[in-house]
Amino acid sequence: MPDTRGVIVVAARRRFATHGYDATSLRSIASDAGVDAALLIHYFGSKEALFISAVGLPTPLPDLFADVARLPRRRAAEALVRRYLEIADSEHSRNTMLALVRSAVSSEQAAGLLRRFLTEALLGAIAQRGGEEDQALRASLIAAQLVGIAMLRHVLRLPPLAEAGPDEVVALAAPAIERYLS
Amino acid sequence: MPDTRGVIVVAARRRFATHGYDATSLRSIASDAGVDAALLIHYFGSKEALFISAVGLPTPLPDLFADVARLPRRRAAEALVRRYLEIADSEHSRNTMLALVRSAVSSEQAAGLLRRFLTEALLGAIAQRGGEEDQALRASLIAAQLVGIAMLRHVLRLPPLAEAGPDEVVALAAPAIERYLS
DNA sequence: CGAAGAATTCTACGTATGTTGACTTTCTTC
């Protein structure tokens, strides 16, 4: 008894990650999963519901900010970048991340999902760390740096960043991010 | 004699900026321009050609990196962020930028356009400034920070970053970017 | 074996898209 449902979810996640919500057709997912398109509807009810089931939330990401917020300033920046890059290297997490980012720019609903996740994660981390007035803006700029790295590294595949090893990126990005924490 | 061609291009740029390439239909552009959809084809030949005509390249951006590369380290970072935000505030440039970014994630061709532009702009700037080994990677990380700001500020509209004034963003982001230049 | 029920596929509908070619209107030029 092959777990067809699971096969569909994996195929959907991969398609959504590489092509975004709009450009991914149910038929293409079904074809990848070796299954008829109508089956996806029977299981999940609609394309939107399948997207939610397949992408949901990037699993280890919500904890990342909270964990890092507990660290002393010096180690926080390095740990943030390093763990972020590790997450982006696991196929599952990278696919959910990319699916979310890719879809956020064309679907307002996906954008809302990502926005809500980011604000909650950021607000949580800020609450832990003692916050001055501009702490939320600082956290947003850190998030912007990370999102930008993901965009250039995985979506655009800009050569210097796409080919660099994690250590090189950490060595350069951590000090810059540290400035936001001071 | 109203410049219909120009009206079409402006409408197209705005639609592509707010909805991306795939989610923008010729009929919606035509409707905005008060014109029949077939006319767009008659003028531009195809949707793709219209996209190229409407988006082309973000006008003042190519010079931005080159100009900034000439400045001393201390002023370079601040000037970069400030001028970047100014560009993103002019409707025309913001629309071309957003159209490019939004479309790059769903169309491989648009991604290539943006990738080529970024590498050329970055390589040009690096050539001016005396370069060590990792200079290209540093420049990419700066670009990542800027792209990330655009994503969170204009696409995702994350509250802290979307509502902050240019001065606040410059004050916080410039020092961080300065680290990449040292 | 045979029937109940789930898993899966088939067929089809309605809608939207990019694009085409024929058509009509408007403008320019001699």
Place this chain on the structure above:
DNA sequence: GAAGAAAGTCAACATACGTAGAATTCTTCG
């Protein structure tokens, strides 16, 4: 003012999509 080109519209095409419901195969258990 006629002729010819340009600007613009109309109706239609082929195609792809999400989805619904009937039909079919497969599994399971008495």
